[in-house]
Amino acid sequence: MQYLNNAWYVAAPVTEINRKPLRRVILDSPVVLYRTEAGEPVALLDRCPHRFAPLSAGTLRGDQLQCRYHGLQFGPDGRCTHNPHGGPIPRTTFARSFPVLDRYGFTWIWAGDAEQADPALLPDLRPFDQPRMRTRLGTITIPADYRLVIDNLLDLSHVEFLHPSFTSEGSLESTRHEVREVEGVVHSDRFKHDCLVSPMLRRVWQREVARGDARSCIRWHPPSNLFLDIGATETGAPPEAGVSLSLLHLLTPERADRTHYFWAVAWDPRHDAPGLDEFLEKVLVEAFEMEDEPMIAAQQANIGADVDLMALGPSLLKTDAAAVRARRVLQRLIDDERATAAPAATPPVPEEAAHAR
Template sequence: MQKSDGATHRGIYLLDAWYMAAWSETVDAALKPITLLDTPVVLFRTSDGEVRALLDECPHRFAPLSSGKLDGDTVVCGYHGLRFAGSGECVDPRFTEINRTRACVRSFPVIERDAMIWIWMGDADRVDPAGIPDFSFFSDPGRSSFFGYTHVKANYQLETDNLMDLSHLDYVHVGTIGAGATLQGKHSVVQEGRTVHSCWTCNGIECPPQLVPFLQPGDAKVDHWMDMRWDAPALLRLDTGATLAGKPRQDGFFSLQAHFATPETEHTTHYFWGLSVPGPANAMHDVVNAAVRQAFEEEDRPMIESVQQRMGTNEFWAKQPLILAEDAGAIRARRLLDQLIQAECRATE
């Protein structure tokens, strides 16, 4: 019932995988176009609140369905009016049930969970709802969350590199969210199955300035941590905070963060980032929100884009990057993703 366009991208992207497609709050009954893995997709919410995702291309003359309109739960193409259900089925009177099959448009499996909309870009027969890593902290009623989005003109794995090697905080983010603490700490990298952890612990240090307002340590030293978790293809979770030296983490202050690098094309990325902090929303959160937005948008983005410019269309390994100790997490994630993509290629040969 569906035309599959994904096959051409096998080997470039991991297809049988969940990608973060949008924050829940950004999808309503309007037709929302977004390109994912070079594939144009249109998202919308039906009258019963369910999110649907269709190929954003009419099978007739390839008009973007997103330039048409929603009539109830039916998408009407804006060029010659063909009508499609959220399942992708063509429900136009110009087609009978018998000849309708070829007129259908590809639909993509979608799961909405914890304020996020997840899309499966591969074979619908291999959908694995358990394959979405846990980001349930966004649903924790004791916490407040805010969600952001940054468009980045770089391959999504350069975003992973950035996030898995937080030593860049000491250089790129001095003054916003970094202050020289990272290089004072211990860095450990652990792989568990298809998950990679890249963690920094900096015990007994001066409180990083950006945490002072939350911790008010006075002259006391603190223990500071940054625990990054990566799952393929580029789904990252950060647990970062500080507590008075020697005290348990839960006595301190910490934020839980999600960082998703969803490929738009091979050289452009949808970077979704979300933060969750304890307690109800308050004025201090606006300060945090502004600082992280500046860090991700004005500091990381230009740096990552300039790296992409230097790489051009060269492949990462072909550039023979110098490997530093701090790279262990990023390198582990890259190798694991390469293996998963290659395994997927072999499976479909």
């Protein structure tokens, strides 16, 4: 599968990366993740250049990662800093290093040309950067093409059929649905006017009054990070007067038919209540794991391994507009990258590697 390499992908929740090296396959590449003694995240190709042993089986010596097989040591920049066998360290003896940074509760990795890695290219996922917000987050794995998960999220009409407890009453036909693309970001916003608000939102809202205006507004940032705002107000009131939840759906392809799915939910402390965090985690994880995942896995099985759904001529409906738009944007970005960039698989050799030790 062709991926967009020059982009930020989530590698793990910030707290999952520590002094015990962690292996994670991202865009078909094995990556080892750890933190320096100062707490900075590090990502290296999890493949010792000597004998292709996984560096993640090794041990940290200060900030150096020592291979468990023959004892070579590598620094956070991937340079081999110690060869216990004597002799020169060949120029090719380095582990590719990936740019990484912590933001919004997650550690992000730049999968492509390190020269182009720019924190400013991270999507804007406020309010997940605000410490006052209450949050929960987690990780699941979906055995399917990440684009099927994007399709799932950009067409939230499926909530009516797959997730009844998240559904506010009112027919799909009476739902106002707006799709737009703004500088490569695709928005799909749904509004129900004067409806019975969904059981989940009522629980967060903590009120008897269950009628009102409900919304679910999702936007997709290329290549595969989505922000969802759901909320309700009393009928006719402005959004800020009611209740709202912010959700992240951050997708990282593991390989063509397997996706790391990182999620987070944030809510304003004024909505807080005993047990709300456990409640939200429970209903979200149940929906993801017991409703979305089996459905998407079954789609993948019907589509076949490493086949693009779009190549099979699916019947597209009005409700697919956002998903189709996002797939086009994504494909254009991938095509552009392949047309203009040097192959990402040949990173520059660290200049000093030949002289190390």
